[in-house]
Amino acid sequence: MTAFQETGWAKINLALHVRARRADGYHAIETLFAFVDGGDAIAAEVADADSLAIDGEFADGLSASGDNLVMRGLALLRDLYGADRVPPLAVNLTKTLPVAAGIGGGSADAAAMARLVRRRFLPEIGDATLARIMSPLGADVAACVASETCLGVGTGEELSAVPGLRLGGTPVLLVNPRQPVATGPVFAAWEGIDRGPLFTGAEPRAGLLGARNDLQRPAIAQCPAIADILLELGALRPWLARMSGSGATCFALFDAAAERDAAAVLLAERHPGWWTMAGALK
Template sequence: MVLRETAYAKINLALHVRRRREDGYHELETLFAFVDAGDELAARKAEADRLTTVGPFAQALENPFDNIVMQALGALPRPDGLDVTLEKNLPVAAGLGGGSADAGALFRLVEQAYGLPDDWHARAEKLGADVPACVRSEMAVGRGTGTELEPVENDMAGMAVLLINPLVPVPTGPVFKAWDGIDRGPLPGGSARKIAQEGRNDLRDPAIGICPEIAEVLQALAATDPWMHEMSGSGATCFALYETAEIRDIAAQKLASGHSGWWQMKGLLR
C-alpha cells in the first residue's frame, strides 16, 4: 500500500524579530499559514529506509541522502523501514519552509502507518524551528524560535494565494545576520486577518539587501490588485493574497507573460 502526503508550502503572513538570543538564535513572533499545494511524498513499507528525490527542484538538493526527510525518518521509531519518494516542486532556500514541510509530511506519513510518539513535538523541534508547525500545517502563531505554537482564529481559509520566486536561493542564516537588531514591537493580537493586515516582515529589508530581485517581485505583485502582498520568511519567495481566485489567476497570467524566468505557484490558504 502506498501512503501519500502533500508537504504544504509554508508562508509567514507576518514575521516580527524581537531580539538575538545568547544561543545564536533569534526570538521571533510569526503567523504561520499554509498553502494547499507543495512538494509531494509517497511511501511504502520496506526492509530499510530509502529516499528517492524527483521533480523540478530535485537537483537543488546537494545531498539527498542527508535530506531532512532522512533525518525525520531517523527521528521516528517504527517496526519497518519506509521507501519514500519526494517530488520536489518547491524551490530550495526560498522562505517556504520546503525542507521543514517535507519533514512535517513525513511525520504525517508515519502517523498514518504507525501513529506518532507522544513526544513528537520535541522530536520535530530538533529537526528545525519550522518543523513542529509543518507537522500539523495549520494556521498558528509561533513564538520563541517559532516552535512555541498557539492557535489563532483562522478567518482566511480558502483565500486565493499566488507565490512568486525569482529563482535566486537566499539562505536563511545571512538574512538573520543582516537584521539590524531593532525590536519594532510585538505581533498584533486578534484574528489571522487582523494580524496579517497589521503585521510586518522584519526580514524583508535584510533579504532585499542580499537579493535585490525580491524588491522587483514585490513591486510586480503590488500592481496586481492584491488584498495584501509580502515576502515569506527570509525570502526570496513573495506571496500575494486575493479576494477571489479569478483575480489571482489574472495576476498569475500577467506575471508569467512579463517575467517568464520567475517561478510561480497558485493555491488556496488552508
C-alpha cells in the same frame, strides 16, 4: 504493497516580527504561519532497507543521503518507537517547491514524512507530541506538522491558535525569482531594532495588514529581485503582499480566485523566468 502518500504543504509567514537576538545565537520572533494547499509529494512503501529517491523540478542538488531532513525525521521516529513499529521504507520525494525559498522546504517535507509514518504505523501520536519529536530538525518543523494557521513565538516553535483569523480558502499566489536565499546571513543582517509585537490591540485582519516581515530588508540586500516581485505584486492589487520567511518567495492574498488567476497569467507573461504557484490557504 501500495505506496502511502503525504504532502509537504508550502508554508508562508503572513508576518514575521524579529524581537531580539538571543544569547544562544537564535532570534526571538513572533510569526503568523499559514499553509497553502499545494507542495512537495512524498510516497513510501515498506522495503528491506531505507532509501530515498528525489525527483521533480527542484530535485537537482538535493542530497538523498541520511542527512536529508526527510530521512532524519524517519530516523527520529524509529529511534524513539523502535524498528518493530517503524520498518525500513523506500521513500520518493517529488520536489515541486523551490529550495531555500522561505516556504518550508525541508521542514515541510520532514513534517510530511512524520505524518505519513504516524498514519501508517503510529496512529496514537497526536500533533503536539509529533511536533515535539520533530522540533530538533528546525524551528519551522513544529508548525509544519499540523500545517494549520497559527502564531509562533520563541524561535517559532512555541505555537498557539489565532481563533479570530479565519483565512481558510483565501486565494494566494506565490512568486519566487528562482534564486535561493540563505537564512543565516539574512537573520545575521537584521538591524537589531525591535519594532514591536504582532496584533497588539488590533482585530486580527487589521493587525495583519499593519504587520511586517522584519527580514524583508536584509533579504532584499542579498536578493534584489525580491523588491521587483513585491512591486509587481502590489500593482496587481491584492489585499496583502509580503515576503515569506527569510525569502526569496513572496505571496499575495486576493479576495477572489479570478483575481489571483489573472495575476498569475500577467506575471507569467511579464516574467517567464519566475516560479509561481496559485492556490488557496488551508
